[in-house]
Amino acid sequence: MNVIPAIDLLDGRCVRLYQGDYARSQVYSENPVEVAKQWVDQGASRLHLVDLDGAKAGHPVNTKTIEAIVQAVSVPVEVGGGLRDKEGVSQLLSVGVQYAILGTAAVEDHPLVEHLCSEFPDRIIVGIDARNGQVATRGWLETSEITATQLAQQMANLGVSAIIYTDIHRDGTLTGPNRDALRELASHVSIPVIASGGVSSITDLLSLLALEPLGVIGAIVGRALYTGDVSLKEAIQAVGQGRLQDIPPDLGSSSLA
Template structure:
């Protein structure tokens, strides 16, 4: 089980949102680069980064921060947030990230997802964010009216190398991930799945590992780290890949 500690960047700071609401955010004193160093020093190998400024603007707003993190620390980074064109994907790949996450743009335009997977093999992760079974888009402000599993079946053969599934109702709430729904997604998906949203304790990590679903590759941990509910020393012991 890969464990991907999260860094959400807004206005050059680490923040956490509740259910993706920009009006309900917590800012933390530590900078994204310092937070990445902390993860690296504790022995983590993977990192999940979201550029929230990018999600709002559709530009690679914090590319300089990503470049600094990649150059300073030997971490496998997946990055998402407002990636809407090939130019943005290329910038991130040139910066040295492992995976670029496509979310809203891939849901609105399946052709873009397919072409991105063809142009950048093994570099594209698909971010599916769902509320009550339906995919949400545009920073979770819009409902796409598409059922998650229906959409996934349509794009399953496009070549995405990873799928990140987030239950929006759980995100930032620390109420445990939606394991049941994530397992359904993993059973359908042709590529490995990362669990996201709602991790509240080490118990959630242990439960994820007990799912015994070979297609679940890892889990993202965010707010519970920042709020001190999960200690990094304890969390790093749960890594087994």
């Protein structure tokens, strides 16, 4: 089980949202680069970045900050938020981002997803963010008619490498991951699934180990790291990274795209 710290960017700062509500954001640092270096120093083998401004704008916004983070750390960085065309994906990959996470595009533009998977093999994953089982898009500001499981199956057929599943009602709440929803989604696809949203303790992370046989092979941790409820070093030690060699290189956490 891979533990992946999340860094959410809003106006160039490191923040956390409560249930995806932009009006309920809390600033944790004015210097996201230092935050990124801190997580790597504590053992993170991958960083998950979300461009919250980009998610609303529909194109990357915090590119300079993202590039600075990429240059400052020695681990792969993945980014979601506003990646809805080839230009946006290419822009981030060109500044050193290893993996691009698609969200809204996965719902609205299947030909684009298929093309990007072909153009950038093993560098495209899809973030599925759900509210009451229905997929949310455009920075969680809109809710589609498709269910998370249906979209996951469609994306698997298009050739994406993995699914990052975020339960919006759990995100930023420290109420624990939605294991039932994760079990439902993972049981319907053959590609790996990453859990995101609600992790409040190392116990929550350990509880996800039971879903590994279904393909849930990683977890994104955000607010709990910033509040101190979870120590990254202790979490990595507790869940272990024994299967890391079996995890495709394009995996990571919560995306607002």
